[in-house]
Amino acid sequence: MRTVHDIHGGIHPPERKALSRPGELTDAPIPPQLVMPLRQHLGVPAQPTVEVGDTVLGDQQIAAAQGVMSVPVHAPTSGTVVAIESRPIAHASGLEDQCIVIETDGHHRCLDAVGTDDWRALDAITLVERIREAGIAGMGGAGFPTAVKLSPGPERPIETLLINGTECEPYITADDTLMQCHADELIEGAQILAHVVSADAILIGIEDNKPGAIAAVEAAIARADADIELATFPTKYPSGGEKQIIEILTGQQVPSGGIPADIGLVCVNPGTAVAAKRAIIDGKPLTHRIVTLTGEALKNPQNVSACLGTPITALMAHAGLNAIAPQRVIHGGPMMGFAVSNLQAPITKITNCLLAPTATELPVPEPAKPCIRCGHCAEACPASLLPQQLYWYARAKDQEQLAEHRLFDCIECGACAYVCPSQIPLVQYYRAAKGQIRDSEQEKRRSDNSRGRFEARQARLETEAAAREAKRAARKAAAQSKADAEGADPIQAAIERAKARKADQDKEPEQTS
Amino acid sequence: MSLLKVTSPHASGQSRVSAVMRDVLVATVPGVLVLTGYFGPGTLINIILGGLVAIAAEYAVVAMRGRDPRVAVSDLSVLVTSTLLCIALPPYAPWWLIAIGVLTSVLLGKQVFGGLGYNPFNPAMVGYVVLLISFPVQMSAWAPPRGLAEVPGLGDTLRHVFAPTTIDAVTAATPLDLLRQNTGLLFDDLLRTSAELTSWGGIGWFEANLAFLVGGIWLLYRRVFTWHAPIAMLVALAVCALMGYDGGSSESGGSALFHLFSGATMFAAFFIITDPVSSAVSNRGRLIFGALIGALIYLIRTLGNYPDAVAFAVLILNFCAPFIDHYTQPKVYGTGKAGSKET
Numbered sequence: 001m002r003t004v005h006d007i008h009g010g011i012h013p014p015e016r017k018a019l020s021r022p023g024e025l026t027d028a029p030i031p032p033q034l035v036m037p038l039r040q041h042l043g044v045p046a047q048p049t050v051e052v053g054d055t056v057l058g059d060q061q062i063a064a065a066q067g068v069m070s071v072p073v074h075a076p077t078s079g080t081v082v083a084i085e086s087r088p089i090a091h092a093s094g095l096e097d098q099c100i101v102i103e104t105d106g107h108h109r110c111l112d113a114v115g116t117d118d119w120r121a122l123d124a125i126t127l128v129e130r131i132r133e134a135g136i137a138g139m140g141g142a143g144f145p146t147a148v149k150l151s152p153g154p155e156r157p158i159e160t161l162l163i164n165g166t167e168c169e170p171y172i173t174a175d176d177t178l179m180q181c182h183a184d185e186l187i188e189g190a191q192i193l194a195h196v197v198s199a200d201a202i203l204i205g206i207e208d209n210k211p212g213a214i215a216a217v218e219a220a221i222a223r224a225d226a227d228i229e230l231a232t233f234p235t236k237y238p239s240g241g242e243k244q245i246i247e248i249l250t251g252q253q254v255p256s257g258g259i260p261a262d263i264g265l266v267c268v269n270p271g272t273a274v275a276a277k278r279a280i281i282d283g284k285p286l287t288h289r290i291v292t293l294t295g296e297a298l299k300n301p302q303n304v305s306a307c308l309g310t311p312i313t314a315l316m317a318h319a320g321l322n323a324i325a326p327q328r329v330i331h332g333g334p335m336m337g338f339a340v341s342n343l344q345a346p347i348t349k350i351t352n353c354l355l356a357p358t359a360t361e362l363p364v365p366e367p368a369k370p371c372i373r374c375g376h377c378a379e380a381c382p383a384s385l386l387p388q389q390l391y392w393y394a395r396a397k398d399q400e401q402l403a404e405h406r407l408f409d410c411i412e413c414g415a416c417a418y419v420c421p422s423q424i425p426l427v428q429y430y431r432a433a434k435g436q437i438r439d440s441e442q443e444k445r446r447s448d449n450s451r452g453r454f455e456a457r458q459a460r461l462e463t464e465a466a467a468r469e470a471k472r473a474a475r476k477a478a479a480q481s482k483a484d485a486e487g488a489d490p491i492q493a494a495i496e497r498a499k500a501r502k503a504d505q506d507k508e509p510e511q512t513s
Numbered sequence: 514m515s516l517l518k519v520t521s522p523h524a525s526g527q528s529r530v531s532a533v534m535r536d537v538l539v540a541t542v543p544g545v546l547v548l549t550g551y552f553g554p555g556t557l558i559n560i561i562l563g564g565l566v567a568i569a570a571e572y573a574v575v576a577m578r579g580r581d582p583r584v585a586v587s588d589l590s591v592l593v594t595s596t597l598l599c600i601a602l603p604p605y606a607p608w609w610l611i612a613i614g615v616l617t618s619v620l621l622g623k624q625v626f627g628g629l630g631y632n633p634f635n636p637a638m639v640g641y642v643v644l645l646i647s648f649p650v651q652m653s654a655w656a657p658p659r660g661l662a663e664v665p666g667l668g669d670t671l672r673h674v675f676a677p678t679t680i681d682a683v684t685a686a687t688p689l690d691l692l693r694q695n696t697g698l699l700f701d702d703l704l705r706t707s708a709e710l711t712s713w714g715g716i717g718w719f720e721a722n723l724a725f726l727v728g729g730i731w732l733l734y735r736r737v738f739t740w741h742a743p744i745a746m747l748v749a750l751a752v753c754a755l756m757g758y759d760g761g762s763s764e765s766g767g768s769a770l771f772h773l774f775s776g777a778t779m780f781a782a783f784f785i786i787t788d789p790v791s792s793a794v795s796n797r798g799r800l801i802f803g804a805l806i807g808a809l810i811y812l813i814r815t816l817g818n819y820p821d822a823v824a825f826a827v828l829i830l831n832f833c834a835p836f837i838d839h840y841t842q843p844k845v846y847g848t849g850k851a852g853s854k855e856t
Contacts, residue, residue, distance in 0.1 A: 256847035334524035370630030414522030421528040
């Protein structure tokens with residue numbers, strides 16, 4: 001039995017997970033139009049490989065990865081490309097982004113899949129490439145390209161593959177449902193990923209509020225007769241943060257500014273592991289994901305397997321959104337999700353939950369009161385920061401003190417703001433401060449660059465001037481030495497020739513007069 | 514359908530500033546009842562009068578600053594300040610003493626710095642110290658406890674407060690005064706010869722301290738503050754008293770029990786030094802903050818000119834709080850040695 005370690009801080013908000021009936025999974029209907037953003041991951045957007053008017057099949061690649069920090073996009077079903085244009089996307093900024101719009105034909109004709117059961121015979125590079133080509137990006141919320149995560153490099157040997165089945169945010173049950181419904185695929189996926197990173201051990205961590213998932217995964221491990229350890233630990237938010245679950249299960253801390261691979265770990269979401277299994281064994285790219293549709297403004301809260309690119313409004317209608325009640329629709333959970341600004345925006349690879357709460361369920365925040373330094377935020381902070389000090393320094397724009405108090409170790413989990421008796425939107429201050437610091441660092445880099453360029457130009461001009469001077473001096477010296485070689489000063493010679501000529505002329509008049 | 518644009522987190526807990534302040538007010542009830550029982554209705558009159566002055570002052574100042582005064586008053590912080598100050602004032606203090614003290618607390622202790630959350634010093638203690646230095650006679654006129662003298666009724670009390678002429682009639686030395694003034698008696702003899710002293714602090718004082726301890730424990734249970742500052746202060750005070758007891762000679766500083774249950778000890782530990790605004794912020798910082806206050810209280814009580822010392826000790830440590838904060842930053846996740854175990 002593994003020793004479970006406690007993390008600093010944390011909170012216990014109402015879980016509300018039963019609302020969406022975890023463990024029951026149905027397919028969401030295929031909408032008439034799918035909107036496929038070219039960037040559903042962290043990094044460089046994919047490049048469209050289809051044109052308007054093209055007919056596409058399910059699983060066909062419609063946009064290709066551009067470089068390492070990029071993954072391709074595939075069509076979830078058959079249809080026609082009707083537009084490649086800027087559309088509203090689900091992003092905290094509320095901005096639009098390039099999307100490929102597919103009008104679906106309802107036939108769901110797909111490419112023939114080519115997978116392999118004999119994946120152990122393949123080397124890591126081939127498998128990583130197949131995972132990248134399947135368009136897999138971290139499905140826990142950040143969308144980090146999985147292929148990059150699986151290539152930590154030879155200087156970082158990996159001991160353990162950690163499957164993070166914590167799902168600590170209230171309301172969300174997508175991973176819970178996935179682990180209950182696809183436990184066998186999860187085990188196969190975990191084994192593939194462990195093979196890819198040459199990990200010695202596989203560890204699956206699940207919070208103890210998911211008995212269904214724990215039982216399903218336990219049974220699947222037994223069925224597969226796999227050497228996989230299942231660890232459960234007490235429910236507490238934010239245990240599911242990558243750094244937090246690592247400390248809980250290993251007692252080790254990921255160094256500040258580092259990645260888990262620095263201490264021999266690769267940590268992935270269960271959805272990512274299942275996607276890897278489907279990519280390698282079934283030869284299917286990532287085109288669908290499980291989304292929790294929940295909140296009291298919905299008639300039928302549930303988990304669905306939905307095509308990527310399905311507009312949020314279609315899923316809300318599917319779950320019976322009471323159009324008057326919700327005052328916001330949250331992409332993600334109530335702690336770290338963001339309010340969607342346009343319901344036409346589609347779901348993407350990172351959409352684990354759409355939460356439509358009523359005004360009484362998640363009330364509009366009250367106006368903030370002054371900070372009384374009660375310190376509850378410091379007690380709740382899982383990173384052991386002093387949130388109230390960060391708040392004062394963020395307000396004062398004191399970047400030196402913000403760095404001193406390690407603003408960039410903040411994971412923006414929101415535990416501090418949750419417990420704040422003054423209802424101060426602390427995380428908002430930290431995000432703004434981080435943005436300002438990044439801006440001023442960029443500004444500094446820019447000015448350093450232009451100073452560098454100016455100094456380089458000065459140096460070049462000086463070198464050129466010096467070179468010209470040296471050339472002149474060299475010419476002069478050459479002339480001098482030539483004269484020396486002739487034994488006489490040429491100017492003196494010229495003067496003397498002139499004198500001689502003048503003397504001749506002076507003589508002539510005497511002769512004539 | 515219009516969508517609300519707000520950022521995460523969308524969920525919020527139940528804790529509110531006004532609820533915290535209300536809890537503090539509720540927790541003073543046992544102590545106030547005991548004080549009233551032993552020393553008469555003077556303390557109650559202090560609190561009511563002080564509360565009215567405090568609300569009026571805060572309302573007026575916040576309105577002048579162009580903010581919504583109802584919001585400021587409704588957080589109840591001004592009532593906490595005035596109530597704590599008025600508990601510390603002698604019962605039957607003249608009305609003008611209360612008014613000056615409360616106005617000093619609210620205006621000079623709090624509002625000049627920008628109101629709630631911005632004051633570097635504990636506002637109640639600012640008011641208290643200004644009164645103690647400016648009006649030493651009135652401030653040392655504490656009432657004798659029930660049993661040793663007749664406790665005035667409500668009518669007498671009101672006369673004392675609003676027509677303060679017969680101040681001596683309700684004045685007696687407090688146990689800490691007696692200890693301070695003692696020159697020739699062994700500690701045990703002092704306890705025997707002074708009717709108001711017991712080895713547990715003194716008649717009325719022990720009970721009041723016990724009542725404030727009960728209120729404080731309730732606040733701990735309500736998680737209004739953590740145990741760090743109060744326990745550190747009490748332990749430091751007890752340790753200092755043990756070291757200075759010297760077996761109870763005439764030079765003795767008094768026993769640890771005497772110090773723990775005398776004067777404003779428990780009131781200070783759970784109601785004054787736990788003011789979050791003016792104290793250190795981290796738990797480790799609050800341990801140091803509390804312990805230094807405990808030690809200072811003992812030193813000022815035994816070596817200083819004033820019999821009780823809470824106000825001075827608290828204000829001095831308020832000065833030190835930012836300095837303590839600087840040296841007690843908690844170890845942030847991942848900043849230890851790479852992959853090291855959490856300490």
